[in-house]
Amino acid sequence: MTGYLVRRLGQALVVLWVMSFVTYGLLALMPGDPVDLMLSGDPNVTTADVARLRALHGLDQPFLERYGNWFMGALQGDFGYSRLFSAPVLDVLGPRLLNSLLLMGLAFLLAVSVALPASIAAARRPGGMADRLINLLCFAGISVPPFWLALLMILLFAVSLGLFPAGGMATVGDGGLGDRAAHLVLPVLTLAVASIAQYTRHGRAAMIEVLREDYIRTARAKGATERTVLWRHGFRNALIPVVTIMALDFGALFSGALIVETMFAYLGMGKTIYDAVMGNDYNLALVGLLLATSVTLAANIAADIAYALIDPRIRLTGRGRA
Template sequence: MTGFLSRRLLQSLVVVLLVTVIVFILLHLLPGGPARALLGPRATAVAIENFNHRMGYDRPLPVQYWDWLTQLVTGNLGFSVKFNQPVVSLIGERLPKTLILTVLSTVLALIVAIPLGMAQAVRRNEPTDYAITFWAFVFYATPPFFLGVVLIVVFSVYLPILPAEAPQSSSILVILSQPAGLILPVLTLSLLTIAQFSRYMRSSVIESLAEDYVRTARAKGADERTVLVRHVLPNSLIPIATLLGLSLPTIFSGALITEAVFNFPGMGQLFWTAAQTQDYPIMLGITVLVGVVTVLGSLLADLAYAVLDPRVRYA
């Protein structure tokens, strides 16, 4: 396990380094360069020259990359042109709000999807299985913005019982004190995730039910509930652990479309605003952060496989 962990950490560092190279190249591939992108199309040649000299863009690219990488290591992700703030402070302000939204939706999805997937597997090819499969496909194929709008129309217009807008505050305590405003955005994300997780859970449980240890447990006289809870469920959760690891980028970066629909002040809305205003330091900073979290999620998923599945052996 130690050797495997060391190799995976080394691979992760290489991938993160490649992500920084790609992001740095994208910055310099902007039409007209970073100066033109940040100053606008009407900037004069003198203004662009002064900007490049002040920001160090007139130096050799390897030198620029090394300086940019050392700043990244120290936590400096650049400076936002629109908000006139460091990108790190903006991310630090928005990230806790996004974590509230995405973690709540992920936990709710797990609570609902795991029993649904097991029920489908136990009642395979029965009306219950067909009904859950139908709705899972419907929600999985529905775009997030459309689902959010439908929920707003139903629960905020025709049945005005929930607010159409998420809580608007810079304080986490204020957001948590308004749970009604979180219901629709959390439900929008949860319905999409439930559809995905339940399908994986169904397939995993069906595969586990055909294993020898299940037949052995039944032959020893174990009732169906004991077989499902003590034997089938732990082994069937392995694919879900992988999905959770691969879901970390979404949890940290925020649901861009959902946050925009409900005007939720999180990471997704921050990226949306930066894209509309061409605030490239924010977009590149969030891209680097999501790349690092993606690599971390993949590493955690591999470790979860090694811990949860005794059949897996890493040479």
């Protein structure tokens, strides 16, 4: 497994380098630059001032030279300075990264803990009452737009019932653990709904296919209990396609929670990346997108390791899965 992990980490570094070059190029193609935005509020700036500022920020250099300077600085741990927040990029992204990991992790755990038992309950008797009800709820969960669901959550639980805060991360003057947890409830539920529906649908399909296999009929013929058949023989073999979906969704949760973070005024990576792109904050947008890519790559490597743990027939070698 060590050779496999070294190989995958090498591939991940290559992907990150390619992503940094492509993202840097796309950001450079955006209309305007940081100097233009800084000067838009001061009509008395002279041409000499513009030239001096462009030279100071390296915007007068060719594209490849600018990217090379940024890349060499990144290798030394210097990812640049955020224009919007007037602070080093890592100082800005550090707290936002932890916020997103907390929100994403809780939503992911909630989705898995609800979806897996629901998928087994639905697959146990396809076409039955439980299967129809779970399918109906899954279709509703997939179809509901996140922004509309967030509004419903706010109106019901914050405005009408007053059970949870409508937004933010902590109450001014409080900020304790209980207060922080209360502010997380609504965004976590909103973010988890679509994932629950997706995982349940895929888990149900995989479980139905597994329960039709010969070894399941053999286990039942030997007198194994229904619980043993479902959880020991069926559930484990149905996990592999579900783990693939979870790994892909994990990266999407990290960078795709922009709507939820905006609706609940939650300071996470999604909103930070959006603000950086809209504000032409090149360094902040670039590093934020690279962090999102890193999380997606790490989730895929973790999924490959999970394959080997779930199915002993799968071995991780230096050349890939065997």
